[in-house]
Amino acid sequence: MRTIRDSGKALAAKKLSAGELLDTSLAAIDADLARGGSTYTHIDRVAAREAAASSDAFRERGYVPSALAGVPVSVKDLFDIKGQVTTAGSRILRDATPAVRDAAAVARLREAGAVFVGRTNMSEFAFSGLGLNPHYGTLLNPAHPKRLAGGSSSGAAVSVALGHVAAALGTDTGGSVRIPAAFCGLVGFKPTARRVPLDGIVPLSASFDSIGPIARSVDCCALIDSIVSGQALDTAPRPLAGLRLGVTSDYVADDLDETVSTAFNRAIGMLRRAGASVERFAFPELHEVAGRYPLAGITAAQAWAWHREHVARDADTYDPRVLKRLRAGEGRSAADYIDLLAARERFVRDTRARLARFDAWLMPTVAIVPPAIASVESDDDAFSSTNAKVLRNPAVVNFMDGCALTLPCHRQGELPVGLSLCGPALADASILAIARSIEALLRHSETVVPA
Numbered sequence: 103m104r105t106i107r108d109s110g111k112a113l114a115a116k117k118l119s120a121g122e123l124l125d126t127s128l129a130a131i132d133a134d135l136a137r138g139g140s141t142y143t144h145i146d147r148v149a150a151r152e153a154a155a156s157s158d159a160f161r162e163r164g165y166v167p168s169a170l171a172g173v174p175v176s177v178k179d180l181f182d183i184k185g186q187v188t189t190a191g192s193r194i195l196r197d198a199t200p201a202v203r204d205a206a207a208v209a210r211l212r213e214a215g216a217v218f219v220g221r222t223n224m225s226e227f228a229f230s231g232l233g234l235n236p237h238y239g240t241l242l243n244p245a246h247p248k249r250l251a252g253g254s255s256s257g258a259a260v261s262v263a264l265g266h267v268a269a270a271l272g273t274d275t276g277g278s279v280r281i282p283a284a285f286c287g288l289v290g291f292k293p294t295a296r297r298v299p300l301d302g303i304v305p306l307s308a309s310f311d312s313i314g315p316i317a318r319s320v321d322c323c324a325l326i327d328s329i330v331s332g333q334a335l336d337t338a339p340r341p342l343a344g345l346r347l348g349v350t351s352d353y354v355a356d357d358l359d360e361t362v363s364t365a366f367n368r369a370i371g372m373l374r375r376a377g378a379s380v381e382r383f384a385f386p387e388l389h390e391v392a393g394r395y396p397l398a399g400i401t402a403a404q405a406w407a408w409h410r411e412h413v414a415r416d417a418d419t420y421d422p423r424v425l426k427r428l429r430a431g432e433g434r435s436a437a438d439y440i441d442l443l444a445a446r447e448r449f450v451r452d453t454r455a456r457l458a459r460f461d462a463w464l465m466p467t468v469a470i471v472p473p474a475i476a477s478v479e480s481d482d483d484a485f486s487s488t489n490a491k492v493l494r495n496p497a498v499v500n501f502m503d504g505c506a507l508t509l510p511c512h513r514q515g516e517l518p519v520g521l522s523l524c525g526p527a528l529a530d531a532s533i534l535a536i537a538r539s540i541e542a543l544l545r546h547s548e549t550v551v552p553a
Contacts (some may be wrong), residue, residue: 103127103174104266106322110169111162120157120172120217124150127219130265140239141257141266143179144187150174153217160215169325176270179221180228181205182302190304190401191224191254193237193419194412205302207271207313207330214329219267222257226421228306229405229428230254230272231281231492232478234486236421240475243285246517249472252282252492258316259286269317269326275306275401277468277496280508284467284520287510287550289541290316291323291534292496294505294527297331302353305408307401309446310500319413320537323507327530336530339538340461343377348460353388354495359470361512363512365519366466369511369544376543380464387452388498395445397497398430403439404433406431423485446501453502454526460483462529462536467508467520470491495522503527507537 103126104112112118128150134141157172182188182201189195204212212218223238225231225399233256234240241256243249244263251260259282262270272279274292283290291314298313307312315326324337344414349355349370358366374380409428417425457463469491476487499506504526511521523540525533544551 103130103262103268105319106169106173106268106317106325109268110171113172114166114464120154121151122155124174124217124219127266131219134264134266139260140223140241141260141264142220143177143191143223143238146186146218148422150217150219157217158214163346166215168214168329170211170329171472174267175211176220176222176258176267177208177218178255178258178270178272179224180273180304181208181271183208183218186221188304190228191226191235191238194416195304201302203302206299208302210330210332211271215301216330222255222261222270224256224258225254226424227304227405228254228275228278228543229424230489232473233282234423234479234485234490240479242475243472245261245287246472248476249357249474250285250478252285252472254278255282255316259283259288259290260315262286262288262318269315271326271330272314272316273303273306274312274314274496274500275310276398276493276500279312279316280467280496280506280520280522281492283316283439284508284510285472285518287512287518288316288318289320289323289345289507289509290314291327291507292499292505293331293530295500295503297333302320305404307404309400309404312500317324318510320507320534321400322540324534327534328549335534337531337534337538339542342373342539342543345378345536346459346461347373347378347380348457348463349380349382349465350385350388350463351382352385354465354498355393357469361471362466362469362518362519364493365512365516366521369521369549370464372543372547374542381460383456385456387449387456391445391449391501395442397501399434399442399491400439400446401498402427402541403442404429404431405436423482450503453504457526462533463524465495465522465524467496467522469495471517471519505530505533509534509537509544510549510551511544512550514550
């Protein structure tokens, strides 16, 4: 599947139609299904064909609402789509009433002319960074089928990696866009949470839930973000020479996988040679917050508030690992919860002060490479420890109310590694602009970056 921009150019030049682009998409989906793939919880071929036909008819009349018009897109099974059941990767909601309207982000993509091909599989209720799902199937990493694709937006990343779609819409509460993007060698963007309305999604944590894209390029992510946020940001590439980039050894660099450490440090060296200033700085608050105020504490408390009635009725229907994480919020007192919110406010202030002199903060997106499925599938302790390590770095960005984008920084033959560019709230334009420049740098090296 082409990038959004390339697809739009081909459609504009009449080298292909939206219907033909959809045929290619559905053929790739059918090939995945024939291999036993579990990328989707629902594929709506009829509606997709109607949308593609409408897009072609509008284009003939000169109406092209955006660069996305006629381009296939997938949507995580957490978003309402009118007339469809939103299961959130669960059995709990499979008999729920179909949505009466699109989620706000979905409505904006539809208005922009996107062709929705299906709802993508995910970790149940988005409460895992690994992507295991006992109800609809666990997603395999497309390039490394014995390894996990990451979560919770697992199907979203796989749908892009396998060429089903040009972009996928996901959610990110503690890394759920960036983890699968990094594990699948893709680009994933987590915007400042408040920029994209959350109306019409199944919530996990109101404090942290964010809506963002997974795609093959920074440009694709910027295009999707401009549509779902309703904000046309200036994301023109910034010169690498003179950029001030921060790197910290505190917390986010602890116990890195050797492959991750090598790829990350290699990227840092490339940036320095390109003229960027890369400064190592201390960030002791990271260890302090993680030790005294677990980053998942707020998420568990807010998730429990939404799930408690479902748990009372259908506890046995939940994935036991998800249920265990939900119950972590059950016994949290109101005083503890208030302390957590206060700790977060302090951390947001501390982070803004720490990052004030930098254009971006760089870190490995995930501390480890994609784990082998066999290492976590049947071992609850291994699952818990691996899940915690996978979520560790990206969750910091949600806790600090920031924005971040992950770029692949591994070389051909290496396991996938993501390089994250992070910034405080509302630094989205700057992060996307810098990411364009770093992406171009990596593409001119031996590093694997999607085209």
